[in-house]
Amino acid sequence: MTKKFLNPYNFVPAFPRERLPEELRDAPPPGHDLLRPEPDRWTGRIGVTLTVETPLLLPDTARPTPEHEPGHLVYPVRMRDGRPHLAQTGLKGMLRSAFEMVTNSRMGIFEEHGERLGYRRSAEEAQQVRPVVLAENRTVVLLEEAKLPSYPDEGQPVTYPDGSYPQHRDAVVAVIRNDRVLRLARRQDAGTLRGPEAANEKQVTGFLYITGRNIDGKKYERLFYKTENTKPRQLDEAQWDQLAAQWEALIQNYRDAHDLAEILHRQKDNGGGKARPTEWLGKEPGRTAWSPHLYEHHVEDPDRIKEDKYLPFRTALMCWARYEENRITALYPVKVSRDLYAYAPRDLVDDSLLPASTFEQLSPADRVFGWVAADASGRRPAAYRGRVRIGPVTCCQEAEQAVRSFPGDGMPLAILGKPKPEQGGFYLAESRARPDEPVGERTARSGLYKKPQTLRGRKTYPHHAGLPETYWEEPEGNGDPTQIPLDGVRFREFRRPRKPGQTGGDKQTAAEEQRDTQNRSIRGWVEPGTTFRFTIEVRDLDTVELGALAWLLSLPPGHFHRLGLGKPLGFGSVRLTVNPDNTELSSGEQWVSYYRSLNGPLPTADAEHTLKKAVETFTALGERSRALGTVLKTFLAAARGNPDLPVHYPRVSAPGQSPSAPTPPDPDGNSYAWFTENQRSGKNGIQPGRGRALPPLAPKARQLEIYEKGDPSTEEDGRKKKGNKGGAPRRSNRGSHQGRGHRGAGGHGRRR
Incomplete structure (x- = not known):
């Protein structure tokens, strides 16, 4: 065949x-x-x-x-x-x-x-990036990363001592082991954090980088943390301008791929009202959570946002950076990111x-x-x-x-x-x-x-x-016309298949037609x-x-x-x-x-x-x-x-x-x-x-x-x-x- x-x-x-x-x-x-x-x-x-x-x-x-x-x-x-x-x-x-x-x-x-x-970088290329914070005075701080268990696929998500969930850009103290967060607290509540309990555990300070449950099967968010060797570096004006232009073009490329309405005006199931961009409604495209860089300065609730513009770096910017030959060459909003x-x-x-x-x-x-x-x-x-x-x-x-x-x-x-x-x-x-x-x-x-x-x-x-x-022609019977082979190799490609009745293996389709946007x-x-x-x-x-x-x-x-x-x-x-x-x-x-x-x-x-x-x-x-x-x-x-x-x-x-x-x-x-x-x-x-x-x-x-x-x-x-x-x-x-x-x-x- x-x-x-x-x-x-x-x-x-x-x-x-x-x-x-x-x-x-x-x-x-x-x-x-x-x-x-x-x-x-x-x-x-x-x-x-x-x-x-x-x-x-x-x-x-x-x-x-x-x-x-x-x-x-x-x-x-x-x-x-x-x-x-x-x-x-x-x-x-x-x-x-x-x-x-x-x-x-x-x-x-x-x-x-x-x-x-833009194109999506490969997972191998993603291993070349480092977490960074850039400040308004052209300084950059290279940080380390630790995984933060955040979603059910990884068992119990790590939360604050009071049971509340961590938020994007929260300043925290955390105990990590093998670059994985065990527990954490807001920096102002550092006294409530139980410290290291084993030789391979250590306490660090840093910021949370939470891009949301934007992909089916996602398990972790990230903690960007400091080490003893963390020192600010000053970028020259030309490099700063180059990074600013690259970041602006990349974020615009991301946003051009979507209508703002599909991010901000989603509806919950069963008349549950308007859904926030951060909410997970399901694994289907458009129903997973949206990453912050796609909507931040459009969100109607300013309390959720600590940075009202994505460019140029008017406030501290946390992101990922490609680091080559002791030089930052590009900035990315997510680890496996698009590039230009x-x-x-x-x-x-x-x-x-x-x-x-x-x-x-x-x-x-x-x-x-x-x-x-x-x-x-x-x-x-x-x-x-x-x-x-x-x-x-x-x-x-x-x-x-x-x-x-x-x-x-x-x-x-x-x-x-x-x-x-x-x-x-x-x-x-x-x-x-x-x-x-x-x-x-x-x-x-x-x-x-x-x-x-x-x-x-x-x-x-x-x-x-x-x-x-x-x-x-429409075939006889109640089967899905698109799933019936005609001559051993061809199918009716012009018609929308009916809704899938199951997933995996040889998919069977249900009787309901697919009619949507x-x-x-x-x-x-x-x-x-x-x-x-x-x-x-x-x-x-x-x-x-x-x-x-x-x-x-x-x-x-x-x-x-x-x-x-x-x-x-x-x-x-x-x-x-x-x-x-x-x-x-x-x-x-x-x-x-x-x-x-x-x-x-x-x-x-x-x-x-x-x-x-x-x-x-x-x-x-x-x-x-x-x-x-x-x-x-x-x-x-x-x-x-x-x-x-x-x-x-x-x-x-x-x-x-x-x-x-x-x-x-x-x-x-x-x-x-x-x-x-x-x-x-x-x-x-x-x-x-x-x-x-x-x-x-x-x-x-x-x-x-x-x-x-x-x-x-x-x-x-x-x-x-x-x-x-x-x-x-x-x-x-x-x-x-x-x-x-x-x-x-x-x-x-x-x-x-």
Whole structure:
């Protein structure tokens, strides 16, 4: 039984533009005041037929129906005049995105990528940190740490003599043994503390560092304590400023990962009222306690907070510090913390691919589809109207034939994963010169987002090829449709699994559907086989521009564009074909002849012949340019898909699951577990067989595989180690919901 799978998204590489054929380089666009008279300039219209291959989602987001579950919405199909309505803007966006790819144009939009991304440091890296206190006068004190038993998994938590629980940043005296707290008291109550009673016990003074029960299975908090060798050190101004900037950026990165409401406005079960951020409501994501650095200066109860701002160090700051070569190089709020990559995504993109800032920098996609200068750029002119226009779109079938409806509460869609550029192994290539080659395997997270690496290119969603005929049908019986294998390897990935009825082993799901803020439901979709017709009006396109557009409208059989919501789930594969009967094109030379006489019909060219020759001219550029040839091959590979492998988000199989059994979608939706397993490390870094990068869309690429959850650790030669069975990744509120969908239509995450 194969464990191989295709990721729902991949990339069409984006090469530096300086060495592209001259026709595809930057240039000012033609004016709109006249048509150029050359014989290779084309104006007219192209008739197009769009045929739906896999169900097309056209949700009417303006008319959602609230569901019983708070925050869950159900969308009907968008209709006009009794037929499904496909907006012209959606078609134009699809065509522009594809045109950008195949002409290796500049990116039309590349915002919000100037900040460094964060990643979770490994447990091994966490051993390099020390507890510290930093004060306002640029002094730092290195401390020692002791474990404070705090939660039921470790037996009886250590409390104060009066039975009250320790609080974050409390000043205390404590008795410790082997760096574990046995008993403690507030510093002002030191006289109530029973002192050391054995030779291996000692009394210390320090501060409590309590980040809360932010992870399932957590046992300890920490005591930061002083020793005889504890002495303050003075940091120079440059080092202090560097640490302040690093801390500010890291904390902001943590906080950007969450809506404040999900921290401050949680509700207890059974109408128990509002829950504090520090409260443990359960082990599920979002229900564990939240760490203080995520909310401190937002909390409404100031008595819980002894520091009202996290930056710059206006009051003493307790945290963890990376200590290298007798120097503090970074600060962290928790021991196993996030860290920031060395460079932001924008820093790794070649300047020739960034959005144009002047007319002279416009690439083919800008000149054909239009351009708007970046906000507040102050450029004049600040925009250019495109030279293509999508005409009205008409559905050729009535709703009874074109739309499949889902009664009742509709069908719950699977969670759409939030984009995760933090997973650099999926988003990065080795160099700008070879964006088609992913970063090397077994590259540690700390080795990502470094020069000369670059972004892979433009995201694309490969067609889900080879689906069984019954894939989109509801099976008979009361079983969960997502847990029933169809052809030995595929499952219905588009539907949300029902609630898990048990955990561990081969999970069984209950009868209750999962409808919450993570996903959306639909009341219908546009059926495969439905057709739409529209026109593309073109003005003054040169032969290469027309050829690139015509190439997109005449892909080989079995190749599809992607349109609408839910593309990662297989929805929205559509085929475009030119309708010759509704296509008319005239050259600039023919327009000149027409305007000279004004007493006859406008001469037109043989449209089929013109488009065919234009396509040949465009594809010839791909034969001359290795970069453009690679782009076109990759685009076609995505449009074709791979019928031999299932397409789904990364996931792991349950512990103990038979190796020969296929792995169904996880009812908990925890795709982050695969990324945890992918980073599993051994004595000498990431284990062999792990650290996989996203393979390119190439025939001989080694594909990704489903891992077993909690696979035993292995030696460097790949042999399994005795003992040390690893363990399932734990869920936490330390600051990242990896793998969970984000709020939005259909659970769609924020766009890059």
